[in-house]
Amino acid sequence: MGAGYAGLTTARRLADAGIDVVVLEAADRVGGRVFSQVRASGVRLDHGGQWIGPTQRRFQALAAEFDCPTFPTWETGRHVEIRADGTRADYTGGAPESGPGIAEYERITALLDTLARTVDLERPWETPRFAEFDALSAEEFLRTETDDKDALQRLALAVQGVWCAEPREISFFHVLFYLASGGGYEQLMETSGCAQDSRLGDGADAVARALARSLGARIRLGEPVLSIRQTQTEVHVHTGGGTVVHAARAVVTVPPAAVERIAFDPPLPPARLGWVRHAPMGRVAKVHAVYEEPFWRDAGRSGIATLYGERPVGVVFDNSPQDASRGVLVAFVYGDRVDRWAAAPDAERRRAVLTCLSEVVGERAGEPIDYVEQIWPRTGWTIGGYECFLTPGGWTSHGRDGWRSPSGRVHWAGTETASVWNGYIDGAISSGERAAREVAAALGPVVRQPG
Structure with a gap:
């Protein structure tokens, strides 16, 4: 269940092995926590996960397979650090010397x-x-x-x-x-050679959309899973769209915080429930401001910034398209700061972010041609972003049996269950590969029908 990168990868691997699959997705799109949108300004904005690094080999391989081009994250010019007392330090590289x-x-x-x-x-x-x-x-x-x-x-x-x-x-x-x-x-x-190295020209969900096309009618959108009942021989899945799916196995790929929205019969094992309850989603908002051009580049600025103190924004990047046909700054609001900022009226939120961007690159940042907020804790089945984190004691009490061990005929995938690049798109892909191997092993050899 779930048509993010984990669910799509699981389905593709199983389908390639000759196993019948159905992917049930609550939203009206694929990609999950990776979500891009073309705005009226003509710019495609990534509202969720967006970067790809050179050691994220599974994501790199899929991008190459589906001919989804990447381009380097812009980091040319001076970065800026704005300290709690208002002092500024320009620097290049990873951090001020x-x-x-x-x-x-x-x-x-x-x-x-x-x-x-x-x-x-x-x-x-x-x-x-x-x-x-x-x-x-x-x-x-x-x-x-x-x-x-x-x-x-x-x-x-x-x-x-x-x-x-x-x-x-x-x-x-x-x-x-x-x-x-x-x-x-x-x-x-860091950026170059690291997790924030590059972006996908057609949006970070371009690979997810390509995977979905390869799966065709196996994907059913607008079908939130409400309940999963296991018998000795089957899994019965009921959705909010009135669909009932009978299957030999189920793979659940929704974020941990969403698991408790599904009714399980029999109930989930205590270890799995304990894990979920120790794994809240992060609190973040991702805010884009779009301009006619990336004017800060002409002034020798990269658009990269870190901000401390009471400002709502913590980090800023240049998120302009590869051809620089528009200028785009993306601002991140995290943790306690997002709680305070998100509670403010719309105009006040906008003013606070644009004030921060003006500190970073100058007064022109206060007049964007487009402005859009993605406040992830308010978003559908995700209930936060971009990944879960474990609270103290969660691993000790519930990790051994609750992290990713199957619960009867129900298997678990999602980036939080990955060993490598946990929390990233690459981790979601590897988790889907692992879950597909588990299901295929449980089902045994598949006899392909002729024709």
Whole structure:
């Protein structure tokens, strides 16, 4: 169930093996948490996951197979850091070479990488100091390492940016697992050669749309799954569209927070329910402002920024199309900041974001020709973005049996169940491949009919 990258990959693998499949999707589109839209300005905007990195090999392979071109993320020019006190620092590369808290920040991020290298990605509970680290929040661990408030502020923005959560909310072990899954701290944070290396010219859901075309009528949109009943021989799936599907196996790919919207008979095992209840979705809004041209480039600015303090926006990127036919800035509002900002009236929200963008690239940013907000905690079956995070104790209490072990005839996929690139599109794809292997093994050899 679910026509995001995990569900589409599962279905394709099974269909290629000669197994009959049906994909049930609640929304009126495919892609799940990856969603692009062509605006009246002519620009295609990615409202969800959007980047592809060179080590995300499964995503790269599918993009190549379906002839979905990519182009480098724009990072030419000076980036800017705007500190809580309003001071600014221009820089190039990953971070300013010097500044408040930089030395401590770099020491601690190196320590995080060292600890992440001890993580067992296939059997996380076998990791040294697993229970100790899972009992701590990221904030608790970081505060045992430093009392440098500027370093802590930098680390907090990193947590907010990657997991869309506050350091007090997330298991420290989950931070280490995620770093190991993606190849280290720099891989997650940086642009060139890393997770934010490139974008897809036709939108990040272009590959999902191509996968959907290859599956044809097997995909049924507007069919939210309401209940799943297992018998000794079958799974009966009931949807809000009145459809009842009888199948030998089911694969559920919806985000963890959406699992409890489905009624299961018999009920899910306690470990799976416990896992889901320790796995809230992140809190993030993604806001695009579109301009006639990327005017900041003429001034030698990249459009990349980090912002601290009480401002709603935490990070900004240049999200212009490859041909620069329009200028686009994308602003991210994370964690506690999105809670406060999203509660404000529409005009106030817009004014607050455009004020931040004006700080980054100048006054012209205050007058976009198009402006659009995607507030993910308000969005349909996703209930947040872009991925879940584990709260302290979740891995220890429920990981071994609740993370991705099948629940009878029900199997689990979705990026949160991946060992490599967990939380990313590539992880969603690998999770679908794993779930398809599980189902195929459970069903046994398929006899293909002639003709």
